[in-house]
Amino acid sequence: MTRTNRTLTAALLGAAVLGAGAAHGAEDPQVRVWAAACATCHGTHGASAGGVPTIAGEPGDKLYKLLQEFKDGSRPATVMHQHAKGYTDEELQRLAAYFSRQRP
């Protein structure tokens, strides 16, 4: 499958099948299923149904910085510090990149 084809397929799946969300077809399934644990609070693909911040479509470096600040305790939080501490830096980086590619 060429690069164009893959993008095209992704766009087809994204637009035709789901009508929402992003390029699922092209996603690495491992980070996709890790990110799905965040979706329980932040909404499917990180697009919130309300009340918890939407994290879909935010710049990856911004998300990573926020997650690092939760992890090291420098950012006040009710619960995110306790979740962020469960992940390695590399896992947080991949999660941040994943959510940056999702549609809010």
Next chain:
Amino acid sequence: MTAFNRRDFLKAAAAAGALSLTACATPGSGKPIARVVVIGGGYGGATAAKYLRLWAPEIEVVLVERNPAFVSCPLSNLVLGGSRTIEDLTTGYDALVKRYGVKLVRDTATAVDPDKRQVRLANGDPLAYDRLIVSPGIEFLYDDIPGLAGADAQARVLHAWKAGPQTVALRKQLEAIRDGGVYALHIPKAPYRCPPGPYERAAQVAFYFKQHKPRSKVLILDSNPDITSKKGLFLKAWNERYPGIVEYRPNSELIDVDARTLTAKLVSGDVKADVLNVVPPQRAGDIAKQAGLITANNRWAGIDWLTTESLAVKGIHVLGDATLSAPGMPKSGFMANNHAKIAADAVIALLTGRAVNPSPIIANTCYSFVSDTDVVHVASVHKYDAEKKTLVAVQGAGGLSSAANELEGKYAHAWAKNIWADALL
């Protein structure tokens, strides 16, 4: 269709025509590559059905559910406290059908034939499957409580541990008692569904009594030797918010119940109440038992946490409260929703010949309301340990609220909205 207009779409569709079946099968176009049947549309099953379709539209998904709508157990104690109605906690299955193409069968699964790969239904024709996901929740072990054997006794001494008519009926019982009456709540030995749930319930009933029947009492009869979840936070809430109303009695093992006189017969003696609420001991739902999935203590279904596949029967995955919990893992709707995502990903991998994710990471957070607005939580993150071959709670992650607070009350409602949408909308 936003980014694509119709002409672009048709061009792209033509260009994509030569791609593999897996990549371009869409609902209604092309034959499904496999059929997954999901039994049970609770937090586990509904989430699994949606995510299978989201991630693999080339797979046909049939969801078997006997109830007309989903009613959330989380937040159902607020119906007892009076700040929410059961309608607030109810979501239909229509979006799963219309938006995601899940095929919904309103029926009860009565048996599984793993050799023929078929699910038998109470009313409809048998359903064939390539892989089966069983998410049946819990069944109550009334055998241990002879006095609750009949339907009349069970209608008088409620569990209200499956949200729905029982929740509403318990609220009515609370409304009917006199000021100065006693509400007694019996808690079974752990493990049971929703570890902090009984203690939250005590706070919610006390919240109602404090406003409307201030001379009444909440008596917690716990089979366990101590409060099993958020101990300090609940003790503080009961003592500071509901002094003289809530009383906690550990080691209150139940021998039997007299439903006529509303008496709990405990090892430590008899306790008579005006409303007696007994949460019976539990096991995995009936279909798990029927299908031979129970592997532990005659109660729970052991699974491989990499895939959620049953340790007893190949081709069948089990989710949620019915599973033999991994270490440090509570039986919660949050966990069931997270089990479902491991299951959806693994089922797709197994059906398409891709490698199964070797390192799942999932999480839990249980919010408990100690009033109509104030909330405490317990959180944990669970990672697969390849040596121990199970999910384990990550050391240093997770934890508790420092104190009950209103901000988390807002987040708890927001969480509910998001998990309901994540599972059903």
